[in-house]
Amino acid sequence: MPIGRKPINRDFIMPLNTAALGLPICNLLEEIRARLxxxxxxxxxxPTGAGKTTVVPLALLDETWLTNRKIIMLQPRRLAAKxxxxxxxxxxxxxxxxxxxxxxxxxxxxxxxxRIEVVTEGILLRMLQDxxxxxDVGLIIFDEFxxxxxDGDLGLSLALNARDTFSRSPTLRIMLMSATLGTAAxxxxxxxxxxxxxxxxxxxxxxxxxxxxxxxxxxxxVTRSINKALAGHPDSSLLxxxxxxxxxxRTMEQLDPPPGVELRPLYGDLSxxxxxxxxxxxxxxxxxVVLATNIAETSLTIDGVDVxxxxxLERKPRFDPQTAMSRLTTVKISQASxxxxxxxxxxxxxxxxxxxxxxxQQEQLAAQDEPEIQSADLSxxxxxxxxxxxxxxxxxxxxxAPPAGAYQQAIDLLLGLAALEKTDAGLRLTPHGNxxxxxxxxxxxxxxxxxxxxxxxxxxxxxxxxxxxxxxPLSRDSADMRTRLEYLSGEVACPGAxxxxxxxxxxxxxxxxxxxxxxxxxxxxxxxxxxxxxxxxASAYPDRIARQRHSxxxxxxxxxxxxxxxxxxxxxxxxxxxxxxxxVAGRTGDVIRSAAPLDPALFDxxxxxxLSEATIVDWDNKxxxxxxxxxxxxxxxxxxKVQLDSVSDEARTQRLIELTREANMANLSWSAPCxxxxxxxxxxxxxxxxxxxxxxxDLVPTLEDWLAPYLLAVKxxxxxxxxxxxxxxxxxxxxxQQRRLRAELPERFEVPSGSKxxxxxxxxxxxxxxxxxxxxxxxDTPSIAGGRIALVVHLLSPAGRPLQVTQDLPSFWNNSxxxxxxxxxxxxxxxxxPDDPLSATPTRFTKHRKQx
DNA sequence: CTCTCCCT
Numbered sequence: 129m130p131i132g133r134k135p136i137n138r139d140f141i142m143p144l145n146t147a148a149l150g151l152p153i154c155n156l157l158e159e160i161r162a163r164l165x166x167x168x169x170x171x172x173x174x175p176t177g178a179g180k181t182t183v184v185p186l187a188l189l190d191e192t193w194l195t196n197r198k199i200i201m202l203q204p205r206r207l208a209a210k211x212x213x214x215x216x217x218x219x220x221x222x223x224x225x226x227x228x229x230x231x232x233x234x235x236x237x238x239x240x241x242x243r244i245e246v247v248t249e250g251i252l253l254r255m256l257q258d259x260x261x262x263x264d265v266g267l268i269i270f271d272e273f274x275x276x277x278x279d280g281d282l283g284l285s286l287a288l289n290a291r292d293t294f295s296r297s298p299t300l301r302i303m304l305m306s307a308t309l310g311t312a313a314x315x316x317x318x319x320x321x322x323x324x325x326x327x328x329x330x331x332x333x334x335x336x337x338x339x340x341x342x343x344x345x346x347x348x349x350v351t352r353s354i355n356k357a358l359a360g361h362p363d364s365s366l367l368x369x370x371x372x373x374x375x376x377x378r379t380m381e382q383l384d385p386p387p388g389v390e391l392r393p394l395y396g397d398l399s400x401x402x403x404x405x406x407x408x409x410x411x412x413x414x415x416x417v418v419l420a421t422n423i424a425e426t427s428l429t430i431d432g433v434d435v436x437x438x439x440x441l442e443r444k445p446r447f448d449p450q451t452a453m454s455r456l457t458t459v460k461i462s463q464a465s466x467x468x469x470x471x472x473x474x475x476x477x478x479x480x481x482x483x484x485x486x487x488x489q490q491e492q493l494a495a496q497d498e499p500e501i502q503s504a505d506l507s508x509x510x511x512x513x514x515x516x517x518x519x520x521x522x523x524x525x526x527x528x529a530p531p532a533g534a535y536q537q538a539i540d541l542l543l544g545l546a547a548l549e550k551t552d553a554g555l556r557l558t559p560h561g562n563x564x565x566x567x568x569x570x571x572x573x574x575x576x577x578x579x580x581x582x583x584x585x586x587x588x589x590x591x592x593x594x595x596x597x598x599x600x601p602l603s604r605d606s607a608d609m610r611t612r613l614e615y616l617s618g619e620v621a622c623p624g625a626x627x628x629x630x631x632x633x634x635x636x637x638x639x640x641x642x643x644x645x646x647x648x649x650x651x652x653x654x655x656x657x658x659x660x661x662x663x664x665x666a667s668a669y670p671d672r673i674a675r676q677r678h679s680x681x682x683x684x685x686x687x688x689x690x691x692x693x694x695x696x697x698x699x700x701x702x703x704x705x706x707x708x709x710x711x712v713a714g715r716t717g718d719v720i721r722s723a724a725p726l727d728p729a730l731f732d733x734x735x736x737x738x739l740s741e742a743t744i745v746d747w748d749n750k751x752x753x754x755x756x757x758x759x760x761x762x763x764x765x766x767x768x769k770v771q772l773d774s775v776s777d778e779a780r781t782q783r784l785i786e787l788t789r790e791a792n793m794a795n796l797s798w799s800a801p802c803x804x805x806x807x808x809x810x811x812x813x814x815x816x817x818x819x820x821x822x823x824x825x826d827l828v829p830t831l832e833d834w835l836a837p838y839l840l841a842v843k844x845x846x847x848x849x850x851x852x853x854x855x856x857x858x859x860x861x862x863x864x865q866q867r868r869l870r871a872e873l874p875e876r877f878e879v880p881s882g883s884k885x886x887x888x889x890x891x892x893x894x895x896x897x898x899x900x901x902x903x904x905x906x907x908d909t910p911s912i913a914g915g916r917i918a919l920v921v922h923l924l925s926p927a928g929r930p931l932q933v934t935q936d937l938p939s940f941w942n943n944s945x946x947x948x949x950x951x952x953x954x955x956x957x958x959x960x961x962p963d964d965p966l967s968a969t970p971t972r973f974t975k976h977r978k979q980x
Numbered sequence: 981c982t983c984t985c986c987c988t
Contacts, residue, residue, distance in 0.1 A: 206986090249988090277986070286986065374983085398984090442985090694982090710982085
């Protein structure tokens with residue numbers, strides 16, 4: 129025991145908890161202790177109100193396996209972390225910073241005596257970076273793990289990895305605390321059995337909607353429901369869950385509340401004061417209707433509410449790997465979320481929850497929310513992994529693995545920001561990327577900070593990065609990023625309402641600035657003061673460099689179009705560096721939320737690395753030949769074109785391949801022999817391995833390999849049709865394969881009459897169409913490929929009409945021939961219809977010709 | 981038809 133640390137009187141604390149607080153979790157403490165004594169992983173399943181956050185860490189403080197190492201408890205939110213530390217410290221008769229401390233960005237209270245640290249999830253990643261073995265930590269508790277935040281998932285995977293990599297004794301213990309749904313997956317992942325606790329909520333009655341007007345707008349349904357509930361619960365305050373600000377505003381416009389009822393909006397964009405006003409209790413004799421977004425589901429609790437009205441909807445961001453942008457979508461909530469929302473009505477006494485959907489629909493909701501890792505921007509995660517020496521996410525164990533598409537997008541972005549480079553041994557972190565990983569901001573912003581430093585604009589870059597890494601209260605009024613910079617630099621006095629924002633943003637900026645490498649001398653050229661905001665933003669968001677269209681609006685380097693939501697002074701600028709783009713899924717065009725003018729002269733200096741050059745070749749109908757031009761572009765925006773004198777064979781071939789690929793090879797002449805070759809090779813591939821595929825879906829991706837040599841002769845577009853496709857296809861087969869193809873799958877088959885009948889390879893199995901009389905005496909079904917493929921024999925009448933289709937000739941002679949003979953003898957009397965076809969002489973002629 | 985929540 130460290131000198132000077134007061135021994136903790138657990139006997140005093142625990143009875144206090146049990147008796148005074150009556151927390152259900154207290155009955156399970158002995159079991160939790162016993163389990164952690166034996167096992168290194170534990171899942172604790174406990175609903176809200178069980179008291180786990182306060183009681184569990186304190187109860188484990190004196191366990192011998194801790195060997196004086198710390199307990200780290202993770203919280204998804206700053207306020208919750210601070211509150212948890214405060215409650216625990218109070219129970220010990222201390223204040224935060226003694227035995228119990230907390231740490232979060234820009235705010236911490238810890239000391240050398242601190243044994244329990246409550247930290248936000250992002251801090252754990254920084255801790256791991258400082259000490260990858262976590263040598264002074266004995267237990268990590270992930271609280272509210274069911275929320276499945278990106279940092280929580282990543283922190284768990286990295287903590288498990290740290291334990292495996294630096295195995296020591298006693299080992300690091302890991303505990304997940306989660307709400308009641310979905311713990312089975314956690315148990316399986318950590319190979320342990322959950323300890324389950326009761327909750328402490330009052331019963332809440334669930335009332336489902338009738339779904340009588342399914343097409344009614346959500347705002348109208350909510351309005352009706354609020355009016356009904358206000359009448360039906362004359363003394364109650366209401367909490368209404370809506371997806372977003374728009375619905376809150378429209379509902380408030382429609383409502384005409386009775387006297388004594390106050391309407392209070394509540395969402396994250398409101399200032400702290402406005403949020404507190406929404407939560408504050410009413411004056412005596414009055415009641416309130418709080419119209420809230422998801423902020424009231426987890427972050428803020430509203431006391432004095434015993435009726436909840438749940439629209440069943442929420443807005444969620446969805447990262448689109450195609451455009452590297454997140455956009456908002458309105459989606460149905462999960463069952464877990466509906467339980468959480470309902471619980472808000474039962475905190476102090478029994479309550480009622482109105483759900484605006486039917487009981488049958490409840491069953492169809494997803495059981496739980498999708499883990500954030502499945503729909504998030506993964507560029508930060510990818511950079512962190514590389515900084516930890518994890519070059520492939522597959523090296524870690526994941527509860528939910530990062531999706532491949534978004535991960536690849538993240539890698540592409542990091543390559544574009546020069547954080548990664550390709551080497552013969554695969555992708556590696558560059559020194560620049562290493563410096564980026566040290567900075568606690570999105571990789572785009574970290575890159576911008578380093579560039580700002582290199583052009584002698586460290587402070588401006590830090591101000592911009594700070595603005596862009598947090599909620600931006602100015603975005604409603606102004607899209608021009610320069611407005612923020614003027615406030616933060618002190619050039620323009622900041623309005624009083626923005627003082628809190630200004631203070632926090634400057635704090636953030638200072639921290640970011642301190643994370644940059646020590647004073648490097650500006651070495652990358654000197655932009656002018658006017659050029660700076662645009663340059664910095666364009667370095668962070670090169671894919672959102674935008675150029676005005678003649679028709680108005682802008683086109684982005686990523687190919688999409690966007691515009692300002694309302695007339696804006698910025699649209700005098702032909703070029704913009706756009707930072708944030710908004711827009712709701714399903715609506716056409718995106719909205720520019722923040723941007724700065726961009727000086728195109730920078731493309732010749734500091735932004736030169738963003739340019740790409742390409743030779744574009746195309747067929748020119750007028751001159752009847754291929755023309756080439758050299759094109760300089762920023763992403764999808766073309767800057768300059770220069771006509772070239774001649775077209776190289778290589779460039780022309782490449783263009784022809786593109787055209788062929790776009791046409792899915794329909795621009796080539798697929799003759800009957802080509803088709804037959806393809807059919808035959810398909811047959812052989814079914815019988816044997818090692819045959820190439822001539823299917824379109826396999827040929828199109830490999831056009832460069834097999835078609836390119838034949839394209840050298842194609843000087844005009846019309847030459848494509850003359851190209852010898854058959855030879856090109858055949859060359860995909862080895863000589864031996866070509867020989868065997870002819871031997872195994874012959875063009876013709878010799879039937880008993882001596883005719884050499886063409887086999888029809890268009891069907892599988894192939895068809896042998898032959899006059900019935902020519903097959904007399906044939907006891908076995910004809911076959912090819914050394915007897916491995918029985919042909920489908922189409923037995924034809926003398927007029928060439930199919931009489932019978934069979935793959936079993938003996939059975940035909942035995943069973944069906946007699947009936948065919950009876951019917952046909954009258955119609956074709958000149959042809960032979962013998963009683964015993966197997967001993968008759970096969971012939972292709974009539975009786976008369978046969979005799980002659 | 982003016983963007984959910986959260987964090988280094």
